[in-house]
Amino acid sequence: MRAAVLKATIAELTQTGYAALTVEGVAQRAGVHKTTIYRNWEDSDCLVADALAGHFATDVPIPDTGAVESDLRALARSLVATMTTQAGRALLAIVLSDAVRLPRLAEIKHALFDDRFRRAEPVVTRAIERGELPSETDPAELLKALAAPIYFRLAFTGERVDEATADRAVQVVLAAAHARALPAV
Missing domain, CATH: 1.10.10.60 (Homeodomain-like)
Incomplete structure (x- = not known):
């Protein structure tokens, strides 16, 4: 039931x-x-x-291709695939509505995003260990920067969101990381 x-x-x-x-x-x-x-x-x-x-707590597939660019591409494309479904758009509408002022929904929103970032952090830590990213790169900051342009298009501009969007987000976040712009806050 x-x-x-x-x-x-x-x-x-x-x-x-x-x-x-x-x-x-x-x-x-x-x-x-x-x-x-x-x-x-x-x-x-x-x-x-x-x-x-329950719907969005399913395991986030954590790629391990041996290269940060392809791992981040897989993560970004997975985000695009999830958020462009009807359920993903419904979640986004709720997150952007006054409904998140309700304590239980606000808690769920925070827990959902915290869980997603925590599960994906190994992608960044492995890349740091392999020397692909600067050692001071903050995994959470990198992952937020990766997701930001995708959510911006979904939530604010209404522009098309597809794999090309995900791929551009990867290029931007890698450039920012290599410029040492994503240290721990």
């Missing part, structure tokens, strides 16, 4: 958006009564938070 409700919540978010999501709609889609949902989740915000956390 739990898995069906969480899956239905993601489906409702992608179809209707956060503002129009109702417990009744989720219950109908999941094939359960709405009281079942209220017995397991305090309110729709908790339900959305759990659904998003």
Whole structure:
């Protein structure tokens, strides 16, 4: 039942958006009564938070090609592939909405991004160990700089986001790292 409700919540978010999501709609889609949902989740915000956390908590494939450029390219392309899905766009809409002022959703957002960066840090630390990046390069700062142009296009300009976008982000972040512009803050 739990898995069906969480899956239905993601489906409702992608179809209707956060503002129009109702417990009744989720219950109908999941094939359960709405009281079942209220017995397991305090309110729709908790339900959305759990659904998003579960959906995006899947393991981030951490590439290890032996070269920082191809590893970062794989990470950036994976981000593009994830965030251009309906579920990715729904997550982005929620993150940019007033909904993140709700403590539980704000916690989920922070935990989600922290987890993504933590899982991807080995790509940068291996590159430093191989001498491909300056030793003072901060893994988290590099990964944020890698994701920033992708999220900027998705969230603000609405420009097309594709593999070429990911590849350009890699080139920019590598240039910044080699210029020693990404030390620990």
